[in-house]
Amino acid sequence: MGTPDKVFPHATGEALKTVNKHSQPQDLVFYSGWFCPYVQRTWIALEEKGIAYEYKEVDPYRKEKHFLDINPKGLVPAVEYHGKPLYESLILCEFLEDAFPSTPRLLPADPFARAHSRLWMDHISKAIASAFIRLLQAQDPDKQTAALQEYYKALRILADQVKAPYFGGEDWGLVDTAVAPWIARDFVVEKHRGFKRENVGRNWEEYAKRVESRESVLRTMSDRERVEQNIRRYLRDEAQSEAAKAVRAGRPVP
Ligand SMILES: N[C@@H](CCC(=O)N[C@@H](CS)C(=O)NCC(=O)O)C(=O)O
Structure with a gap:
């Protein structure tokens, strides 16, 4: 086994264009790792619902203290909404559904x-x-x-x-x-x-x-x-x- 590849530091291609559109401070901060499929779930939900969010790239493998304060599990994705942290991709998707009911619905009503x-x-x-x-x-x-x-x-x-x-x-x-x-x-x-x-x-x-x-x-x-x-x-x-x-x-x- 050789040295593991380092995670490339930022999104590329279409995802980078999206990141660049979301650099302004917002009530909802999205802590992401561009490469992560779990992150992409929450990111898709944010985009589908047209929610205003600020994108922040995190390397979850570094387990930095500021990020562990947001998600003690040290995993992306995580969100801070009005300064309060939440994490777990599908819980975040359901939170967005509940917190932004006037945006397109992603769960049926029944x-x-x-x-x-x-x-x-x-x-x-x-x-x-x-x-x-x-x-x-x-x-x-x-x-x-x-x-x-x-x-x-x-x-x-x-x-x-x-x-x-x-x-x-x-x-x-x-x-x-x-x-x-x-x-x-x-x-x-x-x-x-x-x-x-x-x-x-x-x-x-x-x-x-x-x-x-x-x-x-x-x-x-x-x-x-x-x-x-x-x-x-x-x-x-x-x-x-x-x-x-x-x-x-x-x-x-x-
Ligand atoms: N169950 C979590 C899984 C998230 C997850 O595994 N994220 C990975 C990146 S794809 C991570 O942060 N890994 C850091 C680590 O394993 O230390 C969710 O659905 O949000």
């Missing part, structure tokens, strides 16, 4: 449909995101084959629930927001692990294309080469992130 959305967001975090990390971590061919099958299985379970064009039908919602960052990064497992969207199913292939070309997803994505460079730490079995350690140990991702 209580059953809201709970149904939460069920599938949970599946994305617990099954899809961890299977993605395991697939990247798998070094020997047998383990890669098994991890790829596990990733397909987790995606197919969600794919079966998708009503086109988006998860809940006509409107973009929080389930789409929750899974979009993994769809936007699947080019890395396609290149390095033989993943193919068509093997999940035809409907997934079409859904994934719609999701990755959504404006809010494009506006929050850095250049692919930078994204891949960051993920390369997992491909070389060197990732020291809390999520990587948890998946390696068979614990749920933090």
Whole structure:
């Protein structure tokens, strides 16, 4: 094992343009790591809802005190709203939904449909995101084959629930927001692990294309080469992130 790549210090491409539009002080401060799929969820929700926010880049691996004061777990994303801190990507997405009710809604109004959305967001975090990390971590061919099958299985379970064009039908919602960052990064497992969207199913292939070309997803994505460079730490079995350690140990991702 060599020296792990350092995290590139800032967003690039379309994401950098978005960062530059959000440099002014606002009531809502968004603590981000440009490379992080969990961050991208909250970022997509901010963009979809057109909320005014100030973007601040943080390197969560440095665990600096000022950031630990905001999120004691030391993970991005985090938010300060009128000086009060909150963290956890999906909790932040739901907070934005509650705190900005006059902006486009990302959860359905019906209580059953809201709970149904939460069920599938949970599946994305617990099954899809961890299977993605395991697939990247798998070094020997047998383990890669098994991890790829596990990733397909987790995606197919969600794919079966998708009503086109988006998860809940006509409107973009929080389930789409929750899974979009993994769809936007699947080019890395396609290149390095033989993943193919068509093997999940035809409907997934079409859904994934719609999701990755959504404006809010494009506006929050850095250049692919930078994204891949960051993920390369997992491909070389060197990732020291809390999520990587948890998946390696068979614990749920933090
Ligand atoms: N469950 C958290 C996960 C966030 C997370 O794992 N963020 C990573 C970057 S992608 C991080 O801050 N890692 C720092 C570390 O592992 O020390 C969420 O949904 O917000």
